[in-house]
Amino acid sequence: MDQGTVRGGWRISEVERLLGLGRRDIQRACYGGRGGVAILDPTDTAWGRRTYDGHDLAQLFLVGQLRRRGLSLPEVKAEFEDSRAAGRTVEDMLAVQVARLREQAEEVAGRLLQAEALLAAVGGDVGAVEGIVARHVRVQEALDPDLPSGDDGGRVPSPLAVLLAAPGLVDGPGMALAVDLWLGPGSSEAVRKAAEAAATREETIGESDEKKR
Structure with a gap:
């Protein structure tokens, strides 16, 4: 995915609203310290606030989908790691979600x-x-x-x-x-x-x- 296609970025409150993902899950998905799982690493602005680009939103969307299936955040992290180890990109993971959601919609x-x-x-x-x-x-x-x-x-x-x-x-x-x-x-x-x-x-x-x- 071309991260340059999205100018600027989204604040965490906007990500919550757009993806329907709770703030705590967003923060834990990005945090590498205790309690976090560090699935992604969004950009820190000059004011010390994180902003999220299109690639970040794609990953957080996947986090939300996996959480809705009942996976814990550590289990979601393992899914991402397994996909990366198998050479699958975020686009590949999104394609799987598209196919699954189409089947559910039908x-x-x-x-x-x-x-x-x-x-x-x-x-x-x-x-x-x-x-x-x-x-x-x-x-x-x-x-x-x-x-x-x-x-x-x-x-x-x-x-x-x-x-x-x-x-x-x-x-x-x-x-x-x-x-x-x-x-x-x-x-x-x-x-x-x-x-x-x-x-x-x-x-x-x-x-x-x-x-x-």
Whole structure:
């Protein structure tokens, strides 16, 4: 990480606010004496106050993430030392956190989809279930440029059309239950098979066209 990309620095009160990490943990993570673990060494200003640059914030973010997993500060220190010994940089450690947080976000999004769809279904509002499915499908469209998002006339495909055009989408977190609540028991399996069959047909046609060239 280019430490020069951040001009000046942040005071400890700002670091607390931005990262949600307690002052005591910040101080102990930086202090090398008794009670400290010296994971990082921020800059001391001319006034004797520490300032924290972007690289420091990245390390303190990692400290916070590991603390939230239940690790003590000495255990967090050991994690940093093990990573450094293995040749992993702060960027590498951040990449691991990004992957872990994305996985957690997908799991939470799936449970939210299930809960919202069940709430609407229990209330007898099938239209609301369809709207919930459509909203989650649109999120996937935004994340995956290969999914159909509209034609030249600006018409937006129905959520069912997107599900049928994207094998595996119905298997996304929470989607199968939501589709069954919307279209009836067993519908998610039917959608899955139809999407797989359509993908197979397209692949076969593509191979046939390639041979003709």
